[in-house]
Amino acid sequence: MSEHVLETERSGGLRGISDVLWRNPRLVIFLLLAPPALWLGIVYLGSLFALLAQSFYSIDEFSGLIQYEFTLKTYGELFTPANFDIIVRTVVMSASVTIAAAIIAFPIAYFAARYAKGKWKALFYIGVMLPLWSSYLVKVYSWKLILAKEGILNWLFETLHLSWLLNAYLSIPVIGGNSLSVSATGTFLVFLYVWLPFMVLPIQASLERVPPSMLEASGDLGASPQQTFRHVLLPLALPGVIAGSIFTFSLTLGDYIIPQIVGTSRRFIGQAVYAYQGTAGNIPLAAAFAVVPIVIMAFYLWVAKRKGAFDAL
Amino acid sequence: MNTAAVRFKGVSRHYGSVRAVDEVDLSIAEGEFFAMLGPSGSGKTTCLRLIAGFDQPTAGEITIFGEDTRGVPPYKRHVNTVFQDYALFPHMNVLDNVAYGLMIAGMPKAERHKRAEGALELVALPGFGGRKPSELSGGQRQRVALARALINEPRVLLLDEPLGALDLKLREQMQQELKDLQRKLGITFIFVTHDQGEALSMADRVAVFNDGKIVQIGKPEDVYYRPEVPFVADFVGSSNVLPPHVVEKIAGKWTHASVRPEAVSLVDAGLGVDGLHATVHSTAFLGTATRVSLDLDGFSMVALLPKGTRIPETGEQVHVKWSPEDLHLMDTA
Numbered sequence: 001m002s003e004h005v006l007e008t009e010r011s012g013g014l015r016g017i018s019d020v021l022w023r024n025p026r027l028v029i030f031l032l033l034a035p036p037a038l039w040l041g042i043v044y045l046g047s048l049f050a051l052l053a054q055s056f057y058s059i060d061e062f063s064g065l066i067q068y069e070f071t072l073k074t075y076g077e078l079f080t081p082a083n084f085d086i087i088v089r090t091v092v093m094s095a096s097v098t099i100a101a102a103i104i105a106f107p108i109a110y111f112a113a114r115y116a117k118g119k120w121k122a123l124f125y126i127g128v129m130l131p132l133w134s135s136y137l138v139k140v141y142s143w144k145l146i147l148a149k150e151g152i153l154n155w156l157f158e159t160l161h162l163s164w165l166l167n168a169y170l171s172i173p174v175i176g177g178n179s180l181s182v183s184a185t186g187t188f189l190v191f192l193y194v195w196l197p198f199m200v201l202p203i204q205a206s207l208e209r210v211p212p213s214m215l216e217a218s219g220d221l222g223a224s225p226q227q228t229f230r231h232v233l234l235p236l237a238l239p240g241v242i243a244g245s246i247f248t249f250s251l252t253l254g255d256y257i258i259p260q261i262v263g264t265s266r267r268f269i270g271q272a273v274y275a276y277q278g279t280a281g282n283i284p285l286a287a288a289f290a291v292v293p294i295v296i297m298a299f300y301l302w303v304a305k306r307k308g309a310f311d312a313l
Numbered sequence: 314m315n316t317a318a319v320r321f322k323g324v325s326r327h328y329g330s331v332r333a334v335d336e337v338d339l340s341i342a343e344g345e346f347f348a349m350l351g352p353s354g355s356g357k358t359t360c361l362r363l364i365a366g367f368d369q370p371t372a373g374e375i376t377i378f379g380e381d382t383r384g385v386p387p388y389k390r391h392v393n394t395v396f397q398d399y400a401l402f403p404h405m406n407v408l409d410n411v412a413y414g415l416m417i418a419g420m421p422k423a424e425r426h427k428r429a430e431g432a433l434e435l436v437a438l439p440g441f442g443g444r445k446p447s448e449l450s451g452g453q454r455q456r457v458a459l460a461r462a463l464i465n466e467p468r469v470l471l472l473d474e475p476l477g478a479l480d481l482k483l484r485e486q487m488q489q490e491l492k493d494l495q496r497k498l499g500i501t502f503i504f505v506t507h508d509q510g511e512a513l514s515m516a517d518r519v520a521v522f523n524d525g526k527i528v529q530i531g532k533p534e535d536v537y538y539r540p541e542v543p544f545v546a547d548f549v550g551s552s553n554v555l556p557p558h559v560v561e562k563i564a565g566k567w568t569h570a571s572v573r574p575e576a577v578s579l580v581d582a583g584l585g586v587d588g589l590h591a592t593v594h595s596t597a598f599l600g601t602a603t604r605v606s607l608d609l610d611g612f613s614m615v616a617l618l619p620k621g622t623r624i625p626e627t628g629e630q631v632h633v634k635w636s637p638e639d640l641h642l643m644d645t646a
Contacts, residue, residue: 216367217400219387221414222465231417235404308404 048294055287066283074284078292083272087292090269093184094252097191098199098245104192105199105244106237112200113207128197136194140261143190147180147262154179177264187263191252198247206240207233238309242301249300253293269293316379318343318469318501319364324373325525326359333359335525336373341503341518343378343468346495348504348512351522352548357505360522361471364503366390377469392469393462397477399454401446407433407457408442414465432460435494452483459494469501476511488515509549513537521545542643546571552641553577556612559589569643576639577616579605579625580632589633593625607633 021028057066058073077083112124131139146152157166170176170183177183210233218228234241256270267275269289277286304310321339325332334356341347349357362368363375366387375382377392393414401410408429409416415425426442433439436456446454455475462470472491476484492515495502506512512519513533520530521544529536529545540546543554552571560570579591591607591614599617603624607614614633618624625631 211398211400213396213398213400214402216365216387217394217396217402217461218413219367220365220392220394221417221461222388223413223417224388227417231413232402236402 051287051290054283055291057284059282059284064281074288077285078288083289086267086269086272086289089266090253091296093188093191093268094249096188097195097252098248100188100192101196101199101248102203102241102245105196105203106241109200109203109207109240112204113210114212128200131193132197137257139194140190140258143186143193144181144262147186147189149179149181151179151181181262182264184264184266187259190258190262191255194258195248195251198251199241199244202243202247203237203240206237206243210236242304242309246297246301250293250297253296316343317341317376318345318378319503320376321360322374322376324360324363324370324375326356326363326368327371332525334363334370337525337527339520339527339530341501343501344499346492346502346504346515346517348506348516348519349522350506350509350512350519350549352507355522356525357507357520357522358473359525361394361473361503361505364469365392365394365471391465391467392471393465393467394471394473395455395458395462395475397474399446399458401454401457401461403446405446406442407438407444407446407449410446410457411442411460411464413461418465428464429460432464433457435463436460437490451478451480452487455479455487459491463498467500469503472502472504474506475504476506476508484511491515509551513549519549521549523548538641540571540641540643543569543571546641546643551615553614555614556609559609559612571641571643572635572639573641574604574615574617575602575619576635577614578622578634579607579616579618580634581625591631591633593627593629593631595627596624607631609633 021031055074056070056072057068058071059065060067078087108124108128112121112128116124148154154163154166157163166180169185170179175184175188177186180186180189214232214236215228218232219225223231254270256268256274259268259271269292273286273289276282276289280286317340319339319341321337324334324337324339326334337356337360339360349360351357359368363370364377364382366382366385366389369383377390382390402413405413408426411432412420412425412429415428416422420428430439430442433441436459438453438456438460441449441453441457446457449457455478458475475491476487479487488511491502491504504512504516513536516533518531519533519536520527521536522528523544529541531539536545537550540549540552546552546569547554550571550573552573555570555572557568560568589609591609594606594608594613596606597604601620603618603620603622605616605618605625607616616633
């Protein structure tokens with residue numbers, strides 16, 4: 001047995017470093033946070049500000065050159081009918097995808113949080129995450145095949161002698177088209193499929209934190225299951241729903257690949273940004289378009305906070 | 314009134330092969346303070362959940378004031394529960410928590426808030442309505458849970474280990490308050506606990522649970538002084554259940570016997586007084602008394618010696634004695 005209770009002599013090497021860090025917890029926090037803070041600060045915020053700055057420049061209509069002078073003219077261009085259409089279309093699509101995703105995700109998340117145990121829980125996670133393992137492009141093209149006129153969905157409707165139903169649906173203006181794969185409905189379905197995991201997981205995490213006794217207490221005090229859902233379960237799950245909707249909403253707002261592969265020729269914000277910064281060389285307008293989702297998300301979060309969506313956090 | 318507030322007829326609740334509640338018969342009178350006492354996993358909480366409607370019996374019948382509860386969901390039963398973890402809604406303030414039952418029933422806001430204020434006064438928390446549950450101490454949360462459960466004016470109040478999370482001093486205070494409250498309101502309280510002191514001091518009657526069955530039911534004094542089975546003697550009174558060979562020697566035809574620790578006295582082995590031979594295993598000072606653990610040929614026994622008696626040393630040889638009237642005999646298989 002050692003003579004001393006305390007090892008007072010300084011040790012060198014890694015143990016010495018450990019000793020120094022143990023005595024300076026602030027240094028540990030600094031060392032842990034400095035790299036990500038630099039990354040976020042310079043790379044992320046820096047590029048965001050560069051973008052913001054670009055959006056206040058304008059393009060000379062004759063020469064096609066960027067004029068480096070402060071102006072709100074480019075933002076004004078967003079409100080021309082053609083451009084404003086793109087914004088409205090994208091926001092409506094993002095909102096529909098988000099609402100549909102929340103409605104579909106909630107029961108799945110509820111099952112996983114309340115009932116799934118052990119093997120079933122693992123199966124749930126695999127089921128939700130599996131689509132994320134394969135390439136996004138491959139998934140989108142497979143959906144194009146499913147939705148195409150020669151695709152399995154059309155075949156299914158034919159076999160069930162329900163082609164008239166599908167055709168009636170496709171003849172509806174705006175959401176219809178020649179086939180599902182070239183309709184806004186097709187774009188919606190693919191968006192919904194691709195972003196669904198991002199809605200399921202946060203809702204599941206928030207439901208997991210609701211103790212079963214909370215729901216029992218509500219029922220015990222006379223609330224029917226619908227009332228319990230409205231007054232207890234939904235408010236407590238709301239932070240998760242909001243977190244999920246931030247993903248689905250902002251991902252749909254910014255995506256430019258899905259509407260290009262599946263859907264109509266009408267453009268979304270992402271496609272507009274892609275076109276303006278690329279072939280058109282109009283970086284200021286591309287930047288102004290890119291600022292739109294940021295403003296919408298900031299507004300959305302502000303409203304959610306004011307409505308008390310984060311009270312249960 | 315001869316309709317029982319709650320009656321169990323051959324009630325069982327099995328989970329697969331586990332018999333959480335096994336053929337329980339029980340009748341609780343209106344206005345009674347009834348305690349369900351037992352170790353964890355003995356089925357007492359399951360019984361409470363069956364009354365509340367959170368769980369359904371596998372077999373048997375439960376009636377509340379004579380009405381069959383089969384297929385009746387919790388929200389249609391006029392019983393309310395105080396949960397072990399209080400289950401206060403974190404997104405509502407105290408007043409809205411207490412008024413929840415009234416809000417569900419459709420009472421206008423001003424009126425239900427007034428009633429909730431009254432309920433908070435009843436549990437000695439006036440003016441706390443504006444706070445969030447997270448801003449309250451454990452004892453205060455427990456009172457809010459109580460007020461919330463009482464606001465619907467239930468005829469039966471179920472309490473699931475409501476004092477389990479409180480410290481000793483607060484527990485004793487709440488025990489008294491709960492008892493006073495029950496007297497004042499005159500409603501039936503069904504109280505689940507694993508703490509024998511709590512059950513004995515508060516309840517009019519106690520049901521002792523073990524392995525999903527009720528092993529004894531009766532007044533606190535009966536359960537304490539006249540245990541019918543060794544389990545009750547051991548669990549309720551921490552009595553010394555005597556080894557069979559000792560019982561055979563002192564009371565031939567009985568199979569089990571117990572003696573309370575405070576009835577045991579120790580005599581110096583050298584004095585030549587007749588008694589059972591034992592070795593002192595350890596001693597623990599408890600304030601008003603000293604607990605002495607003894608070893609009787611491999612069988613352990615506890616004596617509680619009052620202040621002023623000589624406390625033997627660890628390892629000392631002693632003789633164990635008690636008066637014949639303190640020996641409690643049980644005849645059970």
